[in-house]
Amino acid sequence: MRTGFSVETVRAAERQLMAELPEGALMRRAAAGxxxxxxxxxxxxxxxxxxxxxxxGDNGGDALYAGARLARRGAGVTAVLLSPGRAHPGGLRALRAAGGRVQDAADGVRAVSRADLVLDGIVGIGGRGGLRETALPLVEAAAGALVVAVDLPSGVDADTGEVRGAAVRADATITFGTYKPGLLIDPAREYAGALRLVDIGLRLPGEPDVEALQHADAARLLPRPTGESDKYRRGVVGVVAGSARYPGAAVLAVAGALRGGAGAVRYVGPAADAVIARFPETLVSAGPPAKAGRVQSWVVGPGLGDGSEARQALEDVLASDVPVLVDADGLRLLSPEAVRRRSAETILTPHAGEAAALLGLSREEVEAARLAAVRSLTERYGATTLLKGSTTLIASPHHHPVRVNPTGTPWLATAGSGDVLSGLTGSLLAAGLPGRDAAAVGAYLHGLAARRLGAGPITSMGVAEGLEGVWRDVARG
Structure with missing residues (x-):
């Protein structure tokens, strides 16, 4: 599991470690990495x-000590000081002793523009807001160089991933001790480039603020049938989706559900003919959901519309005593009270526009503060929330770390991909995974399936069809 801890937690761990080490040893350890x-x-x-x-700050000191090491290996190193009277004195002495040069910001643009490598040590993890005006010419001059951020790109928020002004766009970020939440969450993640973690010996207590599944974590959570399993013991997922206008939503949701680990899929709705034509193994019913037969989870909403029949179907599903995933049109018909009075688990899967409508915000506000948005939705509805987008975030109402999905691709921004994800995640619920795990594994597999289709246009059905191979690969570890 890749984990990220808050600035407060990191600083407490650094203070504890510095008390045990000779003065300056921790900074030199970071600089060596x-x-x-x-x-x-x-x-x-x-x-x-x-x-x-x-x-x-200390990031500037890290850069100076690292620059001294590079200078001793034959690099021509120039330190450009944005606050000349406040630069780390020990780092400055080390750089000068190694043959490095020092310039003020006003004189440093030429040195930066000619550099092969630029180390960004402008602002540390406690920085708030965008870069100051004095830094902008230097950052612009670094456009032709390999830019490496020290701990995190200057101008991004380490705790939230928000970017409130100008910020450094790094090709790579070398971070110390632990990942910071902002390095894993957009929009800041897009500024960080490739991430590399340097172990400096921090002891980080308790749960992290965010975590991201890796292959072994997803493999451990995948449901696996046993010799005693049959299709009903493996779980049955019910899908309430599609309409006369959007029959394809039903087909795509069922496609995802059939590849999600449950033993059978029940479809309820007006697109039964389209579903059976594509997937004859589906169990179909005209409805209502309460009379469709036993299920271990429901998926409701994709392509459902907002008429009286859609509203009744949603009410019927929410009245059940099994986990329910609500997506798309179902979200528009949903009230917090309807979710909070349920005894079983509920998962909401909005994209940024749907999240904005649920929170009374603009889409831009949600995309700028994704971590705050997913936490607000979870608190308001008392439900696990999967916020889709450039980074998919999953928050649960039980104060666990927010999960960040690392496998997505921009090519997933295509019609119907969310329907596949909903069916897949609902099937994992029916197979027995708790909502937080079902959402995280579903997003992980969904992103991998899209990524393996290549760097080009993809179709949602192509993603669904790719899930079988991805599942096998992940299961093998």
Missing amino acids: LAAASAELLGRVSGARVALLVGS
């Missing part, structure tokens, strides 16, 4: 031109 990673990215250090963007 930073220098080694930078050298690897450069390929050839001797003769390379390196510029350090140095602020007044």
Whole structure:
């Protein structure tokens, strides 16, 4: 599991470790990792031109000590000081002793523009808001270089992933001790580039603030049948989706459900002919959902419309005593009270526009503060929330770490992909996974299936068809 801890937790752990080490040892430990990673990215250090963007905090000190190490290996290193009177004195002495040069920001643009590698040590993890005006010419001058952020790109929020102004766009970020939540969540994630973690010996107590499944975690959570299993013991997922206008939503939701680990899929709705034509193994019913037969979970909403029949179907599903996933049109018909009075688990799967409508915000506000939005939805509805988008976030009402899905691709922004995800996740629910795990594994597999279709246009049915191979690969570990 890749985990991210808050600034407050990281600083407490750093203070504890610094009390046990000689003065300056922790910074030099971080700088050693930073220098080694930078050298690897450069390929050839001797003769390379390196510029350090140095602020007044510890990130500036890390950059200076790392620059000194690179200078001793033959690099031409220039430190550009944005706060000359407040730069780390020990780091400055080390750089000068190694043969590095020091310039003020006003004189540093040329050195930065000629650099092969630029280390961004302007602002540390406690920074708030965008870059100051004095930093902008230097950041713009670094456009032709390999830009490496020290711990996190300057100008992004370490705790939330928000970017409230100008920020450094790094090609890579070398972070220390643990990932910071903002490095894993958009929009900040897009500024971080490739991530590399340097172990500096921090002891981080308790649960992280965010976590991201990796292959082994997903493999551990996948439901697996036993010798005693039959299609009903493996779970039955009910799908209430589609309409005369949107029959394809039903087909896509069923496609995802059939590949999600449950033993059978029941479809309820007006698109039964289209579903059976594509998937004859589906159990179909004209409805209402309460009379369709026993299920272990329901998926409701994709392509459902907003007429009286859709409203009645949603009410019927919410009145059940099994887990329910609500997506798309179902979200528009939903009230917090209807979810809160349920005894069984509920998962909401909005995209940013739907989340904005549920929260009374603009889409831009949700996309700018995705972590706050997913937590607000979970608190308001008392439900597990999967917020789809550039980074898919999953929050549960039980104060667990927010999960971040690492496998998505921009090509998933295509009609019907959310319907496939809903069916897949609902099937994992029926197979026995708790809602938080079902949502995380569903998003993980869904993203992998899209990624394996390649860097180009994809179809939602193509994603659904790719789930079988992805499942097998993940199951093998």
